[in-house]
Amino acid sequence: MSHSFYLRQAIAQAIKAQSEGQNPIGCVIVDEGGAIIAQAHNEVSKRNDRTAHAEMLAIQKAIRAAGNDSARGWTLYTTIEPCIMCLSTIVMSHIGTVVWGAEDRHMEAHKLLTATAYMRTRRLVTIACPDADIERECERINSEYWTSMGRPDVLRPIEGED
Numbered sequence: 001m002s003h004s005f006y007l008r009q010a011i012a013q014a015i016k017a018q019s020e021g022q023n024p025i026g027c028v029i030v031d032e033g034g035a036i037i038a039q040a041h042n043e044v045s046k047r048n049d050r051t052a053h054a055e056m057l058a059i060q061k062a063i064r065a066a067g068n069d070s071a072r073g074w075t076l077y078t079t080i081e082p083c084i085m086c087l088s089t090i091v092m093s094h095i096g097t098v099v100w101g102a103e104d105r106h107m108e109a110h111k112l113l114t115a116t117a118y119m120r121t122r123r124l125v126t127i128a129c130p131d132a133d134i135e136r137e138c139e140r141i142n143s144e145y146w147t148s149m150g151r152p153d154v155l156r157p158i159e160g161e162d
């Protein structure tokens with residue numbers, strides 16, 4: 001199966017979050033053989049828990065399903081570039097590869113991966129936006145949500161920093 005196939009599964013999860021009025025982010029984790037071992041969507045509002053991001057919930061499910069030891073062979077697919085919490089958790093879980101559908105121009109968490117020697121030694125493989133149609137779809141879903149929340153600023157780079 002292709003990156004696009006798994007990203008579409010992640011979009012299906014994002015749409016579940018959207019239907020619950022949550023920030024619409026979805027995630028699936030695939031093992032070395034290509035089997036989906038976990039799927040989750042953002043549940044921050046539902047759980048009243050700011051750590052209940054799609055990626056965090058999917059990682060917990062994957063570990064329950066398959067244990068820690070095979071994580072290096074896993075690929076985590078998420079609709080939007082992971083935030084700093086999720087990207088750090090992906091690294092600390094020893095997951096081998098992360099693929100995201102669209103960039104997060106606001107947080108730019110991927111910069112963490114080169115910020116310290118430790119992060120560089122982890123050698124997380126990142127694949128950003130491998131499919132242009134999926135990238136547009138992920139951006140559209142994300143942008144509709146933040147615009148409806150009156151927070152279009154969350155879609156843009158933070159001015160005056162870096």
Ligand SMILES: [Zn+2]
Nearest residue numbers: 053083085086
């Ligand atoms: Zn996150």
